[in-house]
Every structure is written in C-alpha cells, then in structure tokens.
Amino acid sequence: MRIGDAKQSYEADEAILTSSTQKIWFALFLFALLLFPFMADAYLLYLGCLVGIAVISTTGLNILTGFTGLISLGQAGFMGVGGYTVAWLSANTGLPFPVTLLLAGLLAAAVGILVGLPSLRVKGLYLAIATLAASVFLHFIFAEWESVTGGMGGLSLEPAHLFGLTFQSDFGMYFIIVPLAVLMVLAAKNVFRTRIGRAFIAIRDRDISAEILGINLLHYKLMSFALSSFYAGVAGGLFAYFFRVVTPESFPLSMSIFYLAAVIVGGMGNLLGGILGAAFMTLIPEALKLLTAALTPFYPNAPIFMSPMLEIIFGALIVGFLIFEPHGLAEIWHRIRRFFSLWPFKN
Numbered sequence: 001m002r003i004g005d006a007k008q009s010y011e012a013d014e015a016i017l018t019s020s021t022q023k024i025w026f027a028l029f030l031f032a033l034l035l036f037p038f039m040a041d042a043y044l045l046y047l048g049c050l051v052g053i054a055v056i057s058t059t060g061l062n063i064l065t066g067f068t069g070l071i072s073l074g075q076a077g078f079m080g081v082g083g084y085t086v087a088w089l090s091a092n093t094g095l096p097f098p099v100t101l102l103l104a105g106l107l108a109a110a111v112g113i114l115v116g117l118p119s120l121r122v123k124g125l126y127l128a129i130a131t132l133a134a135s136v137f138l139h140f141i142f143a144e145w146e147s148v149t150g151g152m153g154g155l156s157l158e159p160a161h162l163f164g165l166t167f168q169s170d171f172g173m174y175f176i177i178v179p180l181a182v183l184m185v186l187a188a189k190n191v192f193r194t195r196i197g198r199a200f201i202a203i204r205d206r207d208i209s210a211e212i213l214g215i216n217l218l219h220y221k222l223m224s225f226a227l228s229s230f231y232a233g234v235a236g237g238l239f240a241y242f243f244r245v246v247t248p249e250s251f252p253l254s255m256s257i258f259y260l261a262a263v264i265v266g267g268m269g270n271l272l273g274g275i276l277g278a279a280f281m282t283l284i285p286e287a288l289k290l291l292t293a294a295l296t297p298f299y300p301n302a303p304i305f306m307s308p309m310l311e312i313i314f315g316a317l318i319v320g321f322l323i324f325e326p327h328g329l330a331e332i333w334h335r336i337r338r339f340f341s342l343w344p345f346k347n
Contacts (some may be wrong), residue, residue: 013087014080028118030182037174045170047286053238054278058262059188059271060231065260066268067192069204071128075259077135078229081108082236082249087155087246088148097160097167097176101237108233109226111138116225136258142168142248154247157240173242177304180238184231187273191227200224204269211241232327254311261314265321267328281317285310 037045061075083102089100115134119127142149149155151287159168160176191197199220202210237330258264258281268275288306295302321328 033178035183041262042170045174046347047283049177050171051279051282052174052181053235053242054259054262054282055181055272055275056184056234056238057184057235058259058266058278059258059272060235061265062263062268062271063188063191063200063231064224064228064276065263066270066274067204068200069123069195070116070220070221070224071124071209071260072131072225072228073128073256074115074131074135074138075228075232075262076251076253076255077138078112078232079236079255080109080138080246081111081113081229082233083240083246083250084142084149084155084236085233086237086240087157090157096162097241097317098162100232104237105230105233108236109230112225112229112232113201113222114285115229116222119221123198132253132256139248139251139253142251149248152248154245154250156245158239159244167241170242173238177238177242180234185232185271185275189272190232192271196220196223202270251300257314261318264318265328267330270328270330272333273330276333280329281314284313284317288313298306 036048037336040048057075057079061072064070064072082101085104085107086097086100089095089103093100095103105225105285115131118150122130134299145151159166161167165172167176192201199210199215202213202215203217203220203224207217236251239250243250262277263274264277264283266275266281267273288310292302292306295306299305325331
C-alpha cells in the first residue's frame with residue numbers, strides 16, 4: 001500500500017472512530033437526561049425545565065444572530081406571542097397541547113417575518129433598535145388588548161393534556177420540555193447541513209458577496225427570522241404551560257437581553273454554545289440566591305446588596321466574554337477536550 005493510500009485509510013478510520021465515539025457519548029447523554037428526573041429533587045427538576053426552555057429559545061436566537069448575523073432584541077416579544085397563543089387556544093378551543101404549541105410557533109414565525117422586513121435595508125445597531133421597538137409594541141399589545149390577552153391580569157392555563165395524561169407537575173413537564181429541546185436542537189443542526197443553513201452563514205460572513213453568488217437576501221433573512229421566532233414561540237408556549245399563567249410581565253425586555261447574553265456567553269454561531277450559554281445564564285441567578293442565603297446569617301443586609309448584582313453580572317459577562325473569549329463557552333469546552341485528548345503526549 002502506498003503512503004498516500006495508508007494516510008487516507010488512517011484518516012477514514014479516525015473519522016469513523018470519532019463518529020462512533022460521539023454517538024456513544026450522545027447516547028450516554030440521553031440516558032442521563034432520562035435518569036435525571038428520577039434522581040433529582042423538586043428544585044433541580046424546576047431548574048431542569050427552565051434550562052430546557054432556555055435552550056430552545058437560545059437556539060432560535062443563535063440561528064438568527066449567531067449563524068445569520070442579524071442582531072435581535074425581540075426574543076421576549078416572540079416568546080410572548082407563543083405564550084399568549086397557547087393560553088388563548090387552550091382556554092377557547094380545547095385543542096391538545098401539541099397543536100397549540102405548533103400554532104404558537106407558527107404565529108410567532110409570522111410575526112417574526114413582519115419584524116424582519118426591514119432587515120434588507122438596515123442591519124447592526126439599526127436592526128437591533130427595530131427589533132427592540134417591535135418587542136415594546138408587542139408588550140403594549142399584551143397589556144392593552146384585554147379582550148384577548150386579559151390585560152395586566154394576564155391569562156391562566158389548564159395543565160397540558162395528552163392521551164388522557166395530565167402534565168401538571170414539574171416531573172411531568174420535564175418529559176415534555178427536555179425531549180422537545182433535544183429534538184429542536186437536532187433539527188437546527190440538520191438545517192445547517194442544507195442549502196438554507198449554508199445561505200444563512202454566507203449572509204453572516206459577507207452579505208454582498210452572498211447576493212452576488214445568487215442568494216436572495218430578503219428571502220433567507222426572512223426565513224431566518226421566521227425560524228428563530230418559531231423556536232421562540234414554542235419556548236414561550238412551554239413557558240406558559242410550565243407556569244400555568246402568562247402576563248405582560250412574564251416577557252420583559254430584560255428577557256431579550258438575557259437570551260442575547262446567553263448566545264454571546266455560549267458562543268455565537270455554535271449550537272453547543274447556545275446550550276452551554278442557556279444553562280450557564282439560567283443557573284447564575286440561582287447561584288446568587290444560594291450565595292445570598294449563605295451570607296444572610298453573617299451579613300443581614302446581603303439581600304439588599306445582592307439584589308442589583310444580577311444585572312451587573314450579566315453586563316460584566318457580556319463584556320468579559322467579548323474581550324477575553326469572543327467564541328464563548330463552546331471554545332473553552334473544545335480547548336478542554338483537546339487538552340485531555342493530548343495530555344499523555346505533552347512534554
């Protein structure tokens with residue numbers, strides 16, 4: 001066998017081995033997710049459900065901002081559309097929750113297309129302001145359209161039902177939220193193996209060059225907005241079923257900033273980064289609560305001192321990752337993997 005053929009054979013075997021290893025790790029990960037609710041207490045189950053919802057919404061925003069390069073501050077508004085849609089449909093139609101979730105995603109996608117119309121002429125900061133204005137407008141509708149949204153009092157929901165089962169507890173909702181999060185992340189991964197995903201990336205890297213190559217900018221930008229908003233609508237619907245109530249305050253502007261921070265901290269343009277960023281940013285407030293509870297016996301004013309720290313930490317994390325690690329937690333994870341795969345051979 002020639003050297004070149006041997007090298008190609010080795011690389012092919014290595015690729016097969018890597019693929020097999022990834023499948024094994026993925027299977028173990030799914031098994032851990034399945035085992036988690038049977039071993040976790042109520043608090044950990046609650047956090048697991050919150051992380052699952054955050055992963056779905058962050059993945060959607062990552063498609064738009066990380067892979068297509070379109071900055072959005074309207075994620076909370078799109079989640080609100082999804083949340084109010086499932087609340088209204090469950091109260092007035094009696095449709096099963098898979099149908100209401102699908103309709104919530106589709107309606108949010110339609111709203112996302114309308115919001116994305118200016119994206120052909122504006123981008124960067126101007127597009128961020130446009131999406132922010134859309135989020136403020138949607139929040140106004142949630143608060144004032146009382147005949148549909150219930151006004152400031154909001155809407156309450158019955159528990160999710162399917163095949164005679166009622167998903168009322170956090171344990172039951174976990175088996176809806178987490179499997180759906182896994183499926184939607186896998187769906188997003190497959191999108192970027194298609195022409196659509198490659199068009200998104202081309203627009204992000206150089207939109208003028210992409211247009212010269214024949215990519216319809218408006219078509220694919222609106223498609224990215226629709227896909228991102230669909231994910232947000234589904235996440236908002238799950239949020240509504242999980243808390244069983246939606247009000248205008250359920251989807252504040254700070255939630256949009258939260259998800260943008262999760263994308264930046266996790267790593268823009270990286271699906272693993274979206275997962276890591278969503279989990280990391282969801283667990284930070286809980287870590288601060290635990291820290292506050294631990295400090296209170298020694299420092300009674302700890303709750304007053306720690307209450308504004310969440311916003312400060314969010315801002316510091318965004319600035320810190322942009323400066324010191326712009327590729328986010330995903331790049332840190334890849335470095336750790338490379339280190340442990342090479343450490344026996346290091347001098």
